[in-house]
Amino acid sequence: MSSAFTKSAARNIFYGGAVFFFLLLIGLTFDTMSTLPKRDNRENLSESVLRGKHIWETRNCIGCHTLMGEGAYFAPELVNVYKRRGPEFIKAWMQGQPTGAPGRRQMPNFHLNDEQLDDMVNFLKYTSEINTSNWPPNIEG
Amino acid sequence: MRVATFQWLMLLTLTALSFGLAEAGMSGSAVLIPVLLATLVKGNIVIDRFMALRGVKGPWRWIVLGWLLLVLGLIAYAFQLAQS
Amino acid sequence: MKYQSQMVAKPYFIAAIGLFLGQILFGLIMGLQYVVGDFLFPEIPFNVARMVHTNLLIVWLLFGFMGAAYYLIPEESERELHSPKLAMVMFWIFLAAGVMTILGYLFVPYATLAEMTGNNLLATMGREFLEQPLPTKVGIVVVALAMLYNLSMTVLRGRKTAINLVMLVGLWGLAIFFLFSFYNPGNIVKDKYFWWWVVHLWVEGVWELIMGAMLAFVLIKVTGVDREVIEKWLYVIIAMALITGLIGTGHHYYWIGAPEYWQWWGSVFSALEPIPFFMMTVFAFNMVNRRRREHPNKAAVLWALGTGVMAFLGAGVWGFLHTLAPVNFYTHGSQITAAHGHMAFYGAYVMVVITMISYTMPLMRGRAANSPLAQVVEMWSFWLMTVAMVFITLFLTAAGILQIWLQRISDQPMSFMAAQDQVALFYWLREGAGVIFLIGLLLYIGSFFIKGKAATAD
Amino acid sequence: MWFFILAELLVFGIFFLAYAFARTHNVELFNASQLELDRASGVINTVLLISSSYFVVLAVSRIRRGHSRSCASWLITAMTCGAAFLVLKLSEFSGKIEAGINMSTNTFYMFYLGLGFFHFMHVVLGMIILGAVTLKAWRGGYSAADHAGVETGAAYWHMVDLVWIVLFPLIYILN
Numbered sequence: 001m002s003s004a005f006t007k008s009a010a011r012n013i014f015y016g017g018a019v020f021f022f023l024l025l026i027g028l029t030f031d032t033m034s035t036l037p038k039r040d041n042r043e044n045l046s047e048s049v050l051r052g053k054h055i056w057e058t059r060n061c062i063g064c065h066t067l068m069g070e071g072a073y074f075a076p077e078l079v080n081v082y083k084r085r086g087p088e089f090i091k092a093w094m095q096g097q098p099t100g101a102p103g104r105r106q107m108p109n110f111h112l113n114d115e116q117l118d119d120m121v122n123f124l125k126y127t128s129e130i131n132t133s134n135w136p137p138n139i140e141g
Numbered sequence: 142m143r144v145a146t147f148q149w150l151m152l153l154t155l156t157a158l159s160f161g162l163a164e165a166g167m168s169g170s171a172v173l174i175p176v177l178l179a180t181l182v183k184g185n186i187v188i189d190r191f192m193a194l195r196g197v198k199g200p201w202r203w204i205v206l207g208w209l210l211l212v213l214g215l216i217a218y219a220f221q222l223a224q225s
Numbered sequence: 226m227k228y229q230s231q232m233v234a235k236p237y238f239i240a241a242i243g244l245f246l247g248q249i250l251f252g253l254i255m256g257l258q259y260v261v262g263d264f265l266f267p268e269i270p271f272n273v274a275r276m277v278h279t280n281l282l283i284v285w286l287l288f289g290f291m292g293a294a295y296y297l298i299p300e301e302s303e304r305e306l307h308s309p310k311l312a313m314v315m316f317w318i319f320l321a322a323g324v325m326t327i328l329g330y331l332f333v334p335y336a337t338l339a340e341m342t343g344n345n346l347l348a349t350m351g352r353e354f355l356e357q358p359l360p361t362k363v364g365i366v367v368v369a370l371a372m373l374y375n376l377s378m379t380v381l382r383g384r385k386t387a388i389n390l391v392m393l394v395g396l397w398g399l400a401i402f403f404l405f406s407f408y409n410p411g412n413i414v415k416d417k418y419f420w421w422w423v424v425h426l427w428v429e430g431v432w433e434l435i436m437g438a439m440l441a442f443v444l445i446k447v448t449g450v451d452r453e454v455i456e457k458w459l460y461v462i463i464a465m466a467l468i469t470g471l472i473g474t475g476h477h478y479y480w481i482g483a484p485e486y487w488q489w490w491g492s493v494f495s496a497l498e499p500i501p502f503f504m505m506t507v508f509a510f511n512m513v514n515r516r517r518r519e520h521p522n523k524a525a526v527l528w529a530l531g532t533g534v535m536a537f538l539g540a541g542v543w544g545f546l547h548t549l550a551p552v553n554f555y556t557h558g559s560q561i562t563a564a565h566g567h568m569a570f571y572g573a574y575v576m577v578v579i580t581m582i583s584y585t586m587p588l589m590r591g592r593a594a595n596s597p598l599a600q601v602v603e604m605w606s607f608w609l610m611t612v613a614m615v616f617i618t619l620f621l622t623a624a625g626i627l628q629i630w631l632q633r634i635s636d637q638p639m640s641f642m643a644a645q646d647q648v649a650l651f652y653w654l655r656e657g658a659g660v661i662f663l664i665g666l667l668l669y670i671g672s673f674f675i676k677g678k679a680a681t682a683d
Numbered sequence: 684m685w686f687f688i689l690a691e692l693l694v695f696g697i698f699f700l701a702y703a704f705a706r707t708h709n710v711e712l713f714n715a716s717q718l719e720l721d722r723a724s725g726v727i728n729t730v731l732l733i734s735s736s737y738f739v740v741l742a743v744s745r746i747r748r749g750h751s752r753s754c755a756s757w758l759i760t761a762m763t764c765g766a767a768f769l770v771l772k773l774s775e776f777s778g779k780i781e782a783g784i785n786m787s788t789n790t791f792y793m794f795y796l797g798l799g800f801f802h803f804m805h806v807v808l809g810m811i812i813l814g815a816v817t818l819k820a821w822r823g824g825y826s827a828a829d830h831a832g833v834e835t836g837a838a839y840w841h842m843v844d845l846v847w848i849v850l851f852p853l854i855y856i857l858n
Contacts, residue, residue, distance in 0.1 A: 005684055007453055009835070010460035011387065013687055017464045020808055021471040027800070028472070028490065032418065035484045035787045040414035050411045057351025057409075058339040063272025068481045069558025070417065071353050074259065074271050076641035077558060098266065105262030105642075108270050110336070127413060133488070135480035137555060137633045140640055145744070149737040153730060156851075160726045163856040176852045183733075183848045191740050192841045201685055205692065212696045212849060219703035220857060223710045461686065468690070486786045486793040493697050500690070 039131040051116075052123025059110050066141075068132060074105065077141030082128040084139050087121045094120070148186050155179040173220050177213050184209040226588040228299045230306035235589050236316050237292030238582045242670060244285035244323070245575075249663050251278040256656040260649050269331070276330050276356045282570065283354065284323045287365075289578030290399075290435050291319075291372055294392055296585050297442045298376050301392075302383025307375050315368045315375075322364040326357055348409055352420055355406045362406060369400040387456035388438050388445075391463060395434030402426045414482035421477045428574075429473060429498065429540075433466040436577045437505070440532060443584045444509065447526050448516035458508045465501040473498050476548045480557055488550035495548040499541030502573075509533030521680040522587060522594035524603040528580035531611060535572025543568050543618065555633050560625030560648070568618040571610075579669075586673070596677025603672040609665030616658040624651035684835045688842045691805070695846045698801070699853055702794045709790055714858045716791035724775050725855040728768050729847065732806075735764035736844040739813070739837045742820075749827035751820050758817040761840070765810050772803055795854055802846060809843045812836045 036042070056062075061078070062071040068079045081090060094117065098106040112120065159176045188209065189195040194202040226232075255274045257264050265274075299306045306312060329338050335351070342358035344350045349359060357365070373396060380389050405422040441459040445452055475491025509530050520526060543565040547556040556562070583603065587595050594600065632644040639647070706713045742757035779785075779796065786793045816836040819825065825833055 005457070005686075007387070007457045007460065009684060010457045010464065013684075014460045014464035014467070016808065016811075017687075018467045018471075020804065021468050024801070024804060025471045025474065028475075028487075029418075031786055032478075032483050032487075033415075035785065036412075036414060036482070038787070039484065040412055040482045042412055045411055053411055053413065054348060057348060058336045058344065060272045060276065060335045060351050060356060062351065062353045063275050063356075064270075066558040067413075068417065069562075070481070071558070072272070072275050073558065073560055073563055074255075074275070100263075103261055103263060105258070106266040106270070108267060130414060130482045132480045132482055133485055135554060135557065138638045140632050140638045140644075145737060145740045149733065152733045152737075156726060156729050156733065159852055159856055160722070163722060168858050173857060176856055180849060180852050184845055187736065187841055187845045187848060191736050191844070192838055193743075204689060208689075208692050208696055209845075209849075212699050215700050216703045216853060216857075219700070219707055223707040464687075465690070484787045486797060489698075489701060489793065490797070493694060493701065496697070497690070497694065 041126055041129045041131070044126050044129060046122065046126075048119045048122045049126045052119035052121070052126075055110075055112065055116055055120055056123055064107070067127065068130075069135065075107065077136055078124060079127050079130070079132065080136060080139060080141055082121070082124045084141065087125070090121050090124065091117045145190065148190050152183050152186060155183050169224060170221075173217065177217055181209065181213055184213075226300075226585075227303075228305050230309040230312075231296045231299050231585075232589055233306065233309050233312040233316070234292040234296035234585060236313070237288050237295065238586060240316070240320055241285045241288035241292060241578065242582070244281050244288065246666060246670065247327070248278055248281035248285065249659075249666055251275075251281065253656070253659050253663060256652065256659050259645075259652040260656065273330055273335070276335075277327055279354055280330070280356060281327065284319075286574050286578060288319070289574075289581065290396070290432075290439075291315075293435075293439050293442075293578065293581045293585075294372070294376055294396060296581070296589075297439070298379055298389050298392065299383075301386045301389035301442070302379050304379060304383040307378035307382075311371055311375050315371050318364065319368045322361050322368075326361045329358065330356075347407065349407055352409065352416070354424055355420070362403075365403065366400065369396070369403070373397060373400060386452070387459055388442050391434050391441075391459060392438035395431045395438060398431030398434065399427060402431065417481045418478065418483060421474055425474045425477055426471075428569075429470040430467060432574065433470065433501065434463050436532075436536075436573060437463045437466070439577050439581050440505065440509065440529060443525060443529050443580055444512045446584060447520040447522065447529065448512045449518040449520075450512050450515050455512060458504075458512075462501050462504045462508060465504060466498075469494050469497040469500060476550075476553065479550050479553055492549045496545060498548070499537065499545050502537040502541035506533035506537045520594070522584060522600070523680075524595070524600045524607070525580060525584035527604055527607055528576060528583045531607060532572065532576040532580055535568065535576055535611060535614070537572075538615075539565065539568030539570070539572035539618070543622075555629050556625065559629050559633075560621045561629070562625075564618045564621035564625055567621065568614060571614045576611075587679070592679035594680045595672070596675060597680045598677050599672050599675035600680060602668055602675055606665045606669035606672060609668060610662050611665075613658045613662035613665060617655050617662070620651045620655040620658060624648040624655070627651070684838065688838060691842060692846070695798075695802075695850075698794070698798055699849060702798070702853060705790055705794070712789055713791045716789060716795075717855070717858055720795070720855055721775055721778070722855050724771055725851055728771055729851045731764045731768045731771070732844045732847050735761040735768075736841055738764065739840050743830075743833055743837050746820065746825050746830045746833050747827055751823045751825060754825070754833065755817050755821040758813055758820065762810055762813050762817070765806055765813070769803065769806060769810075772799065772806075776800075776803075798850060798854070802843070802850060805843050805846070809840045812839055 064072050064075040066073060066077045069077065085093070094110065094112060097109045100106070159179050162172045162176060185206070188202070188205050192205070194205060251274050254265060254269060255271060255278060258271050258274065295306060295312055333341070338358060339350050342360055344359060347359055349362060350356055376393060376396065380393055402423055405419050408419050410416050437459050441455050444450065445455050472490055473495035475487040476495040478487035478491060510533065513526060513530060547553050547561050547565065587593065595603070627648045628644050631639045631647055632641060738757045738761035742754045742761065745754040745757060776796070776799070779792070784792055786796045813836055816833055819832060
């Protein structure tokens, strides 16, 4: 058994370990990419959903809401909002903002037209059908 | 040298034994206990003799042996749990 | 300070501290919006304040890393920086890009900003932490590449030590993984999967290399312990960081549509992620205890020790709390995440940058250490900020536990907003702790203006 | 070095226990899937790894007496066994993949393939380390007095062996 643990041994472990585990990460990523089609609901990625995602991004929704638990924690989780509230509620809600209720958290009005509202709803429908391993724990998100 | 060869043969025998038990179609405790014991002995040989940790000062030997005992013990516990 | 060109670090550090102040002010605005929802609405909606808060953090930490690199790489390489002029040009470009971006966030509606800056050509905006307009992202790449060229040339022609090599590898990794921010597929699962290749592989990967190199550099200087010993520790720590952290990425893949085996891989490896942080704590204390000299800069030593402890608490302990998949199922995307994020960023990255500033600034201002009074004020700021951050974390954790209980575990789950109303008290307490943090920061800035005779080793 | 060997053992240990306890929730599935494995291939692989470990022991005992070349030859023998292990393991994996089985098939196969692949990569890494040691030994870079590199490489290889010694009965035999 070796007693002297030298700096160059430590260096080799660093470089070797980094390469080793990065290759492992790439291997697992490769497997993930081949498994995703069964889980990520890509068959429903319509043009409208893609437009909806673009609206989602350019209105910085993630700055207040979470989607699949990622984002800001200021406003409700939206991955399952389609199931929680339904399409009509979502559209009416977005058109009704801001509520102006004193002291309450406010959401801006993004002045989306009917087509954009439909795109948004379609995007949220698509996300609600992704297999997220039963997350969130309940409908409240 | 000869000792190492003997230990090697011992490892092979224990492997064959475990394999034989499984091939004989045995299951449950009949296979669990002897196989885990064989694994314990095999692990002990590798740790003490091959890694030559026997007689080494400091905690290394006991940490590695402790790892083996802990893992095998908890495996035994988990498998017993599954049977009941 | 041994080389004239190390002076380019100074503007970087000054900019870093200035932006840090901005970050904290916006943090306080957000904290208040949590309890007084319509505060500053519609002038600064929460999403804008948050974008400014997080982006300022990223930008000022990058300023700090760059400044640190420009300071330590010439000293380690034992030669002048390849091109101090290039470093200064990059400073102004980066500062201009950073300030313009923040002003853009504040004064232009985000959708308009996206349209103006070519987001329709290559959509990269609107994803958490990567909200920057396309020109800013390109600017970051340009600045990073120019810096890497400058530093690599310096190292290539100079002495190669573990510290400057690790720093360089870390910075190269930072630049390379940032390229994933330009990949934004329509498929939200793939989008999120590779988004983490920027975010996780930065903060739980290559940034730890940068952090380790900075800490090791300061520890060599202030303790006088043998370089061989410190560099060995450095390699072991960062090796553990990558060994656990690379597959640890899996702890972000539990609930975003990725295969379920990530729950196993992510849990096992990220459960080990505290190990490198714990080693960092042991490392810092061990080296200070074995010191061969009394460095007059006591404040820098305090920051270095504080980094070790707080990084372990914030990144290690608070990370471990919710990293196992069965726990994370309930805690994911709650205030627990916010609690962890605050203490981890402060303990690991904010403190290591301040450690570096605290050690180098007096040297760049022509003295080994600041006056005793200035140091006392700085140490007060250390304790105020650190204790305030501990309380922010504790209050957010309490808020998170209550939130999870009401909204996710209880038989009659409350809606999100109903649960938020129930935890408002903790948000008020957090805001109070935030004010203390601001006072600490102002004290810290004030300590730079305290004159007096330089302290000497006693 | 020992620090890393322990870290590796820790990771494998956690995975083994995760397997054992995940099994308690799913005994039938695990038992049924286990029967689909090629046990003979598993046992041959065990013999290969045990033997290669033995050859490494011989290599270390040679270098202790200063016999560089003979040390290198035993290391090459050990690596041949390792290579055979890799080939056999690859054919096992490719059989499963052709049968349409992957890590997402069920929890048992997640562990079988995941742990197997993780260990597989360790064998590869161990071979690289042994290869470097062999090269240096062949060139006479070690002596009876100074051969820490050989011992370190050997310790790593025995660790890979030790892990397999636990992995084999756990996944292939116990039901």
